[in-house]
Amino acid sequence: MTLLAQRTKRLVLLPLLPLLLLTFPVAASELSAQLLVPGGIRIEFVLFALTLLGVALLHRVTMWVALAGLTAILVAKYSLLADFSFSQHLLGGHGHEGEWRILLNLVGLLFGFGILAKHFDESQLPKILPRFLPDDWKGGFALLVMIFVISAFLDNIAAAMIGGAIAFVVFNKRVHIGYLAAIVAASNAGGSGSVVGDTTTTLMWIDGVSPWQVIHAYVAAVIALVIFGIIAARQQDKYQRITKDAATGVIIAWSRLVVVGAILILAIATNYLLDFPALGVWIAILLGALFVKTPWSELKSAFAGTIFLVALVTCASLMPVDELPPAYWITTFALGFISAVFDNIPLTKLCLVQGGYDWGILAYAVGFGGSMLWFGSSAGVALSNMYPESRSAVRWVRHGWHVVLAYVVGFFVMLALLGWQPSPPHKVTETAPVAAQVP
Known part of the structure; x- marks a missing residue:
């Protein structure tokens, strides 16, 4: 050291x-x-x-x-x-389930999704995506749509990094700050309605929230994508027009894509059958290792980030939920702005322990809200390693103002169309009787 x-x-x-x-x-x-x-x-x-x-x-x-x-x-x-007793908090006892299952699943999924992202990258599929981009500003918008779609089944960090790498090539190394903010926003919006697309929704999933309870986040996410996507694409087109020169002679590694598909399918299957999605992820990875070279080095790369998130989730689980503001759409709307400053993983954990939220609206708020600042989400922090000039909160807000606008419009349109539909607490905890007494 x-x-x-x-x-x-x-x-x-x-x-x-x-x-x-x-x-x-x-x-x-x-x-x-x-x-x-x-x-x-x-x-x-x-x-x-x-x-x-x-x-x-x-x-x-x-x-x-x-x-x-x-x-x-x-x-x-x-x-x-x-x-x-911290051991009782983790392992359970006296009517308390314990946090061990959630934390173990989170560790397994974070490490597993790191390998999944590397398999997808080494499949060579991202290298041929620029061929499908149209000319002028519509090419920049189409790239954001691609990132949105990729993030629905791939971790939002990986989606942002893939999008950033493609943008680096097709825009001749000149990427506007506003467009970088849009890349992060697209990756976070795309994962907000999918339980395998963002760590916040994955945390909801392994905590017992059904995937169908978060999918309506896409109502707001799609609206937001259209708003910030068009504005950011026009920003980029004025700054540097697309060249869309894709690599030639690229051969798709279909075996790696098969492993990616197997990881996602088995994660869903083991979650429904055993309430343990991480098990399915690692069964698929180990089976895939029999015929595909597995990037085990990604485990080392993901170590610090995994320990960081697990520590934050554990901190959140230790908070007294009976003293939190009541679960309501106003609270959820505010959490979107809070997640732009503070990490959204522990915020999500607090909401899960408290219960009573509309999980789709919450998923959109904490997932997409972090895009409003470069350090508000893991995708933004990861992309800043590729584009160091984005590490300025002032420049991010100044040029990426459309992300804030998109968040607000998307939130209230979804609220107007679907209304606030809070779910009953999906788990019985020790704190539930205490919370019921709070006015």
Whole structure:
């Protein structure tokens, strides 16, 4: 580990230490049952907010920020609650199901989808996609539609990276900031209605939400795509016209596409039969390894990101859901803007624990809302590695204003057409009786 990395990790941990000290005056004042800090806010929410703020500001060490935040929350819980047990929280007991199944599924799916994305990339199919793009601004719009469709069955990070790579070629290395924002928005919108297209919807799926309860997110997502897609495509056409020179002599590796299809099919099958989609993903990967070279190196690449997301989801699962705002469309609309600043994975987990949301509207809000800033979604952070000039929140909002417009219009059109259709809590938790008493 370099000296710079060591110093960075210290800077991450130091801001959390004063928050840990807040737990001891609270214990001394015998408020251990409420865990309140000055202002009447639960200490868990303060620590969680600081963790999310650290994630938003320190993009290069997000895994360490998440682990530091989880440690701080656990220290607070153990210091102030005599009956708290982290092992029971994970493994279950006393009527509580435990978080182990969700976390294990999440780990398996994140690692598995990393291999799936690499199989799709090495199938050579992305290299021939530019052949199907029309001329002028319509070519840029068609590329965004492709990204939208790919993201419905492929992880939104992979869809954004594939779209960014194609844009780099067809626009002669000159890609407008507004169009980069549209690439991220297309990948997030395309995954918002599919349980295999975005980590937020995948988290809903493995938590027990039916795929049919999120699919109507596409009503808003398609409307948003038309709005930001046309505006961004015209921006790009004025900045740099499409050349659409596709690679020649490309041979499609159909065997890799078969593995991709098998992964998706078995994930769906094992989720319905065993409530364990990660098992199906890895059965398909291991069977595919018998006749296709498997990119096992992707496991190493996905390690830090997986630990980061698992730590954040665990932090969210430790929050007291009886003190959250009520599940309503106004709350959901606000979560779209919050997810542009804070990671949408723990926000989704909080909503799942609370229950009572319209899952399709929530999937659109937390999935697409993160596109409004470059660091608001994993797809945006990943694309910024390819285009470092996009790492400016001011430029992103200035040139990608159409993403904000598309989010608002898409949300309210879907709300007007379908209405707010909250689902009853899909799981019975220990906190449900407490939540029912809150006005």
